[in-house]
Amino acid sequence: MGQDLKGLDLQTGLFTLRQIRAATNNFDVSNKVGEGGFGSVYKGLLSDGNQLLLVYEYMENNSLARALFGSEECQLKLDWTTRHKICVGIARGLAYLHEESRLKIVHRDIKATNVLLDKYLNPKISDFGLAKLDEEDNTHISTRIAGTYFGVVTLEIVSGRSNTSHRPKEEPFNLLDWAxxxxxxxxxxxxxxxxxxxxYNKEEVMVVIHVALLCTNVSSAARPTMSSVVSMLEGNIIVPDLVSDMSLLHDEMKAKELQKYYQINEEINMSESSRRTMSTDGPWTATSSSAADLYPINPESGLLENRF
Structure with missing residues (x-):
């Protein structure tokens, strides 16, 4: 990783594991700040300064956005089992923040670029620049809004398409409209x-899509809590029926334009897919600057062999 970072103008220093061990007293339990869905955080004291730093594990596979719809050489082959695992992992992380943490935290910027993937393609929520501690009497409202963002990201995971970036600027459509x-x-x-x-498992896919649409319901009261989302994704509870937002479909001309637009894109995607051979022998192993822009995929990762 050090070699990868040397060529970047980050204006930061590099610390060896030995230095970090010394700063944290060999990761002494007394220096442990906390532990949750994102790993452990330790307090460290540097001998030559007073700046506060947080050290996280290296995310070998960059961001979910880069894996799904980055440039062709950066995309990873994510099979359905892996995509489902990522959806559940993000939901678990949000459930921890919203309902299990001593301090209730609302991320407010859940998107594919802010979901990082470790060596084993486990998702880690990052970039808490817009996050806020939530007052107890307001938590149920703002966490439901965060659930909406989760629903959009889930649709992106299922479809392999960005919600907005691949649409023409003059078109008001997005992935949620199409869904x-x-x-x-x-x-x-x-x-x-x-x-x-x-x-892919069709039944499992349909559950994930319905959960995503439920999370994006126009009525905040109809959106589930993230702990309920986890239970639905894991098949522990039934996904309730969804009443669709019909406002888009009431405009017949707009609906036809939407249908035509995505049909054209579908044909393009199918054409591109026919030029690629997908391996089925094993698992398919990018606001403010995202960590995805700073840390390229480790060239030693075996997952590079599974790109499109």
């Missing part, structure tokens, strides 16, 4: 990333 239209047509399965082919 609602497909739901009314009874054809939600068309949301699935064509790069997956037919290698």
């Amino acid at each position: 609602h239209l497909l739901k009314e047509e009874g054809n939600l399965i068309k949301l699935v990333d064509p790069r997956l082919g037919s290698d």
